[in-house]
Amino acid sequence: MPTPVQRYYGRWATLYDRVADLPGLRSWRAATAALLDPAAGDTVVEMGCGTGANVPYLRERVGPDGRVVGVDVTREMLDRAGEHSERTGPGIDYVQGDATRPPLRTADAILATFVVGMFADPARVVDRWCDLVGPGGRVALLNFQRSDRALAAPFNVAFEGFVRLSAPGGRFTRSSQAAAFERRVDAAREALVGRTEQRQFETFAGGYLGVLAGTVTA
Numbered sequence: 001m002p003t004p005v006q007r008y009y010g011r012w013a014t015l016y017d018r019v020a021d022l023p024g025l026r027s028w029r030a031a032t033a034a035l036l037d038p039a040a041g042d043t044v045v046e047m048g049c050g051t052g053a054n055v056p057y058l059r060e061r062v063g064p065d066g067r068v069v070g071v072d073v074t075r076e077m078l079d080r081a082g083e084h085s086e087r088t089g090p091g092i093d094y095v096q097g098d099a100t101r102p103p104l105r106t107a108d109a110i111l112a113t114f115v116v117g118m119f120a121d122p123a124r125v126v127d128r129w130c131d132l133v134g135p136g137g138r139v140a141l142l143n144f145q146r147s148d149r150a151l152a153a154p155f156n157v158a159f160e161g162f163v164r165l166s167a168p169g170g171r172f173t174r175s176s177q178a179a180a181f182e183r184r185v186d187a188a189r190e191a192l193v194g195r196t197e198q199r200q201f202e203t204f205a206g207g208y209l210g211v212l213a214g215t216v217t218a
């Protein structure tokens with residue numbers, strides 16, 4: 001029996017695939033992979049990889065001796081990933097599974113883009129990811145956020161609309177759903193801060209995207 005998340009992303013996988021690779025998004029995906037900063041030869045796991053739009057940038061970083069593993073719970077999203085030559089090939093694997101209970105034993109680095117705001121207990125999930133990469137491993141989270149820049153107020157309505165679209169199955173008003181999403185992203189970031197050092201935080205897109213990356217401490 002598919003979950004609401006699987007039904008939602010299963011239905012919209014083809015459209016999502018087109019939007020996920022728009023030129024503006026590409027530069028932010030490349031910058032996020034740079035902040036994750038895996039070494040050549042590393043194994044990077046992308047949790048909630050969707051249609052694999054980050055995979056080319058991760059593969060470029062880990063090189064021919066490295067490995068990129070995309071984990072997603074929605075079969076149709078992984079099927080779209082498999083249709084792109086630059087997102088498939090040697091050293092790239094996709095696994096259908098639940099990122100909150102990672103179906104892998106080891107990794108050097110973990111990336112999650114536009115995903116942690118969907119989890120019921122994001123702090124616990126980030127904690128598990130930190131355990132998985134272990135001391136010295138890297139974790140990066142990219143998320144939409146409300147912008148506090150001047151003139152941003154009208155666009156924060158668009159932010160609320162995005163949250164509604166990306167969080168299937170919720171029975172909330174637009175504003176309360178956005179607030180719940182923000183609490184979950186904050187909880188994920190706080191958990192990552194608590195487990196890491198050498199952290200970097202960067203924003204893109206006028207402050208509407210924020211990426212937090214760090215190295216897991218012993």
Ligand SMILES: C[S@@+](CC[C@H](N)C(=O)[O-])C[C@H]1O[C@@H](n2cnc3c(N)ncnc32)[C@H](O)[C@@H]1O
Nearest residue numbers: 009020048049050072073074077098099113114
């Ligand atoms: C907004 S999309 C982001 C996809 C991709 N990370 C990107 O940047 O384009 C969210 C993705 O997370 C996946 N997802 C949601 N909950 C998940 C879970 N518990 N485990 C694995 N994947 C999950 C959905 O199937 C969907 O593909």
